[in-house]
Amino acid sequence: MGLARTVAVVFGAIYLLVGIVGFVLENPLFGIFEVNLLLNIVHIVLGAILLYGSMSYSAAVQATRGVGAVLVVLGILGFIVADGFGLVPLGGNDIWLHLGTGAILLATGFMATDEPAVTV
Numbered sequence: 636m637g638l639a640r641t642v643a644v645v646f647g648a649i650y651l652l653v654g655i656v657g658f659v660l661e662n663p664l665f666g667i668f669e670v671n672l673l674l675n676i677v678h679i680v681l682g683a684i685l686l687y688g689s690m691s692y693s694a695a696v697q698a699t700r701g702v703g704a705v706l707v708v709l710g711i712l713g714f715i716v717a718d719g720f721g722l723v724p725l726g727g728n729d730i731w732l733h734l735g736t737g738a739i740l741l742a743t744g745f746m747a748t749d750e751p752a753v754t755v
Contacts, residue, residue, distance in 0.1 A: 647685030654678030700744035706737030
């Protein structure tokens with residue numbers, strides 16, 4: 636399957652589930668992460684992009700790079716405007732979640748080599 640596809644599936648499923656669970660559980664999510672309607676939607680969209688991207692190796696590489704970049708930007712914005720301009724909570728523990736998962740996705744996307752050869 637390849638590392639990029641595996642990482643896209645795992646992180647895609649996690650972000651999709653976190654986005655859905657954010658609608659059900661009380662804020663802060665798991666007692667740690669501040670969420671709201673818009674951030675839940677962002678998590679669902681990012682998870683869906685990763686899951687869709689996992690369907691092929693080249694799409695997984697692009698998805699991990701793109702979503703990783705978005706998450707790193709959200710993490711950096713959390714240091715600058717923790718309240719996300721009043722739209723989304725980006726500060727606190729969300730900073731570390733976004734920076735950490737963004738870094739893992741970026742590393743996976745940029746360390747990926749050409750599509751692995753099929754072995755029979």
